[in-house]
Amino acid sequence: MPTTTHVVTGATGFLAAALVLELAATTDAEILCLVRPGRTRPEHRLHQALTEAATAFDHPPPLLQTALRHARPIPADLTVDGCGTDPVRLRRAGRLEFWHSAALLAHGDPYRRRIFATNTAGTRRLLELARRADADVFNHISTAYVAGRATGLVPETPVHEPSPRNHYEASKIAAERAVLRADAFPTRILRPSVVIGHSRTHACPIHYTGAYGIQQRIAAHARLRAHGPSRRLGPIRLRAAENVPFNLVPVDHVVRQAVEISLRGPAHGVFHLTNPNPPTAGAMLRTMFGELRLPEPQLTTEPTDLSAADRRLDDLLAFYTPYLLTHPHFDRTRTDAVLTAPHQAAFPMETAVLHAFFGHHARHLDHCYEALLQS
Ligand SMILES: NC(=O)c1ccc[n+]([C@@H]2O[C@H](COP(=O)([O-])OP(=O)(O)OC[C@H]3O[C@@H](n4cnc5c(N)ncnc54)[C@H](OP(=O)(O)O)[C@@H]3O)[C@@H](O)[C@H]2O)c1
Numbered sequence: 001m002p003t004t005t006h007v008v009t010g011a012t013g014f015l016a017a018a019l020v021l022e023l024a025a026t027t028d029a030e031i032l033c034l035v036r037p038g039r040t041r042p043e044h045r046l047h048q049a050l051t052e053a054a055t056a057f058d059h060p061p062p063l064l065q066t067a068l069r070h071a072r073p074i075p076a077d078l079t080v081d082g083c084g085t086d087p088v089r090l091r092r093a094g095r096l097e098f099w100h101s102a103a104l105l106a107h108g109d110p111y112r113r114r115i116f117a118t119n120t121a122g123t124r125r126l127l128e129l130a131r132r133a134d135a136d137v138f139n140h141i142s143t144a145y146v147a148g149r150a151t152g153l154v155p156e157t158p159v160h161e162p163s164p165r166n167h168y169e170a171s172k173i174a175a176e177r178a179v180l181r182a183d184a185f186p187t188r189i190l191r192p193s194v195v196i197g198h199s200r201t202h203a204c205p206i207h208y209t210g211a212y213g214i215q216q217r218i219a220a221h222a223r224l225r226a227h228g229p230s231r232r233l234g235p236i237r238l239r240a241a242e243n244v245p246f247n248l249v250p251v252d253h254v255v256r257q258a259v260e261i262s263l264r265g266p267a268h269g270v271f272h273l274t275n276p277n278p279p280t281a282g283a284m285l286r287t288m289f290g291e292l293r294l295p296e297p298q299l300t301t302e303p304t305d306l307s308a309a310d311r312r313l314d315d316l317l318a319f320y321t322p323y324l325l326t327h328p329h330f331d332r333t334r335t336d337a338v339l340t341a342p343h344q345a346a347f348p349m350e351t352a353v354l355h356a357f358f359g360h361h362a363r364h365l366d367h368c369y370e371a372l373l374q375s
Contacts, residue, residue, distance in 0.1 A: 003028075003029065003092075003093070003094035003095070004027070004029045004094055004095040004096075004097050005029055005030045005031075005032060005090075005092040005094060005095070005096050005097070006023055006027075006029050006030070006031045006032065006097050006098075006099060007031075007032045007034065007090055007096060007097070007098045007099065007130070007133070007135070008020055008023075008031055008032070008033050008034070008098075008099045008101065009033075009034045009076070009078070009099070009100050009101055009102035009126060010100075010101035010102030010103065010141075011031075011033040011034075011035060011046055011049060011050070011071070011101075012035055012036070012038075012045045012046060012048075012049040012206070013049070013101065013102065013206060014053075014195065014204065014205065014206045014207065014209065014251065015101050015141065015192070015195060015251060015254065015255070016033075016099065016101035016102070016141075017049045017050055017052070017053035017205060017206060018053055018057070018205075018251045018252065018254070018255045019099060019101060019255045019258065019259070020033065020050060020067055020071050021050065021053055021054060021057070021059060021063065021064075021067050021255075022252075022255040022256060022258075022259050023070075023259060024063065024066045024067035024070050024071070025059075025063055025066075025067075026259055026263070027259075027263075028070075029070065030070055030072065030092070031067075031070050031071045031072065032071075032072050032074055032089075032090060033046050033071050033072065033073050033074065034074055034075075034076035034083065034085065034102070034126075035073045035074065035075060035076065036075075036076065036077050036078075036102075037075045037077065042073035042074070042075050043073050045073075046071060046073040047068060049205075049206060050064065050067050050068060050071065051064060051068075052205040052206060053205040053206065054067070055205070056197070056198060056201060056203035056204065056205035057198045057200075057201055057203070057205070057252065058198075058200070058201045058203075074089055074090070076129075078102055078118055078121075078122025078123075078125055078126060079117050079118055079121070079122055080125075081125070082125065082128070082129060083122075083125050083126055083129045085129060087129055087132035087133035088133075090129075090133040091133055091134060095136040095137075096130075096133060096134060096135045096136050097135070097136060097137050097138075097139070097262065098126070098130045098135050098137070098138040098139060099139045099141070099258075100123060100126055100138065100139065100140050100141060101141040102118070102122065103118060103119045103122075103141075103172070104118040104119055105168065105209055105210075106168070107166055107167065107168055107319040108167075108319070109167075111167065112167045115167045115168055115171045116167070116170075116171050116174070118171075119168070119171035119172055119174075119175050120171045120174040120175050120178065123140065123175040123178050123179065124178045127178060127179065127182045127184075130182075130184070130185065131182070131184040131185070135184070135185050136185055136186075137185055137186050137187070137188070137262075137267045138179065138182065138185055138186070138187045138188070139187075139188045139190055139258070139262060140175070140176065140179040140187060140188065140189050140190065141190050141192070141258075142172050142175065142176050142189050142190065142191045143169070143172050143191055143192065143193075144191040144192065144193040144247065144272055144273075144274050144328070144330050145169055145172075145193070145323070145328075146159050146162075146164075146169060146172050146173045146176055146191065147159070147328050147330075148162060148163035148164045148165055148169050148173070149163040149165060149322075149326065150163060150326075150328055151326055151327045151328055152327070152328070152329060153329050153331055154272075154328045154329065154330050154331060155331050156191075156269070156270040156271060156272050156331055156332070156333065156334040156335065157270055158176065158177075158180055158189075158270065159173050159176060159177075165322045166319060166322075176189055186267035186268045187268060188261065188262075188265075188267065188268060188269060188270075188271065189269070189270045189271070190258050190261070190271050190273055191270065191271065191272050191273060191274070191330075192249060192254045192273040192274070193247035193248070193249050193272075193273070193274040193275060193278070193330065194210045194211050194246065194247055194248050194249065194323075195209075195210055195249055195250075195251050195254055196210065196211060196212070196248050196249070196250055196251065196357050197250065197251060197357055197360065197361075198250060198251060198252050199250035199252050199253060199347060200252075202356045202357045202359075202360045203360060204251070204360075204361070208361055208364065211246070211248055211284065212361050213319075213320065214285075214288065214317065214320050214324075215288040215291075215292070215358055215361055215362065215365070216365065217313065217316040217317055217320075218236070218238075218288060218289065218292060218294070218313065218317075219292050219362070219365050220316070221236070221312065221313040221316055222236065222292060222294050223369075225309060234295075235295045235296060235297060235298050236289075236294065236295075236297050236298070236309075236310060236313060237297065237298040237299075237300055237305060237306055237307065237310045238285070238297055238298075238299065238300075238306075238310065238313055238314065238317065238321075238324075239299075239300060239301060239302075239303065239306070239314060239317075239321050239324065239325065240281045240282065240285055240299045240300075240301075240321070240324035240325065241281060241282075241299070241301055241324065241325050241327075242280065242281065242282035242299055243280050243281075243282060244280065244281050244324065244325065244326065244327045245278040245279070245280060245281075245327065245328075245329070246278055246279060246280065246281045246284050246323065246324065247274050247275055247278040247328075247330065248275060248278060248279060248284070248349060248357075249273065249274055249275040249278075249347065250347055253273070253275070253345060253347060254273045257271075257273050257335065257339060257345060258273060260338065260339055260340070261335065261338050261339075264338055264340070265338035266338075269334060270334065271334055271335045271338070272330045272331060272332050272334075272335055273335065274330040274332060275345070275346070275347050275349070276332060276345060276346045277346045277347060277348040277349065278349065279349035279354055281299075281323075281324045281325075282299060283349075283351065283354060284349075284354060284358075285297055285299065285324070287351065287354040287355055287358050288358050288362075290355070291355060291358045291359045291361070291362035292362055292365075301325060332345070
């Protein structure tokens with residue numbers, strides 16, 4: 001078997017930092033990390049991201065040292081012609097396997113142009129760079145929510161009838177299409193659901209995104225409400241359907257399955273890296289409120305049930321609310337067929353587990369708030 005070199009984008013971010021650590025734990029391969037030049041040098045940014053992730057996941061120091069030895073930063077920017085990198089710097093004697101995780105996880109109209117420039121045009125540029133570097137396989141980290149408005153069973157197949165709910169989903173659907181059109185190498189589409197911290201430590205390195213954004217907005221709204229004229233209005237009411245599944249999946253489950261698919265699975269097709277046992281939106285929201293020391297929320301699916309104060313939170317949650325109301329069920333037949341122990345993909349989220357994740361985040365928010373007050 002020829003040696004493999006991995007090329008990873010987004011390694012200064014949450015998911016791909018975990019991916020680099022997983023690749024370092026399971027292979028001896030060199031890992032070329034395409035890092036966007038920032039205020040500090042790419043070497044420094046990559047070192048910092050991997051160290052933060054290894055600390056949050058409580059990995060033993062030798063694993064971090066291995067990752068730092070195997071990972072090599074190469075400056076690159078998805079929004080620049082040719083990604084600003086010479087493909088010759090990536091060519092190696094053995095196999096070259098790409099992992100495209102970099103993206104802009106922003107929402108709202110002001111970000112529209114940047115979202116498409118990074119997620120869609122950026123993916124096209126990276127595919128071209130991979131072709132010029134003679135890549136052997138291209139793994140694209142997408143999202144299970146390319147399903148958009150679909151409900152019921154969502155198959156592990158390309159999106160046939162796009163129904164995106166926001167610019168982010170639309171940009172990721174278009175990126176998948178570009179990947180599926182590539183014919184210079186086989187491509188895999190890996191679709192995580194909503195990624196949260198590590199299954200054992202519950203910590204989340206780099207920054208808290210996804211579901212944590214909901215808890216951040218509830219916390220901000222509750223602080224303002226506690227000091228304003230609506231403080232006597234009673235429990236907060238928000239739009240969500242009590243029993244729809246909210247598919248949270250721990251980051252270590254996502255990267256472990258991704259690497260196993262790369263080592264053992266077919267080199268093409270769509271794979272859902274989701275949780276077969278997701279919690280309900282109701283259970284998740286009650287836990288978030290409990291960890292913020294707020295009274296239980298009242299859930300409604302009717303916008304007309306909201307008070308003027310509740311509507312302010314509804315505005316803050318505009319991006320997230322569709323995910324609290326729709327009921328997709330992500331099929332995992334192809335993914336489970338590859339994994340040696342598919343039952344281990346299940347991560348039941350009982351109340352205590354949800355409290356561990358969102359309690360961790362609530363303490364982080366308290367810490368940020370205290371720091372802000374003291375600054
Ligand atoms: N987090 C989730 O819940 C979730 C769920 C499903 C799917 N996903 C997918 O998983 C992937 C990783 O998400 P994440 O949570 O790790 O996001 P993240 O923490 O925000 O990381 C994004 C990464 O992309 C890089 N990046 C952004 N713009 C770039 C550009 N123009 N050129 C080069 N690199 C650029 C960032 O680099 P800088 O450090 O320079 O900003 C960072 O390393 C994304 O494709 C996302 O769509 C995430």
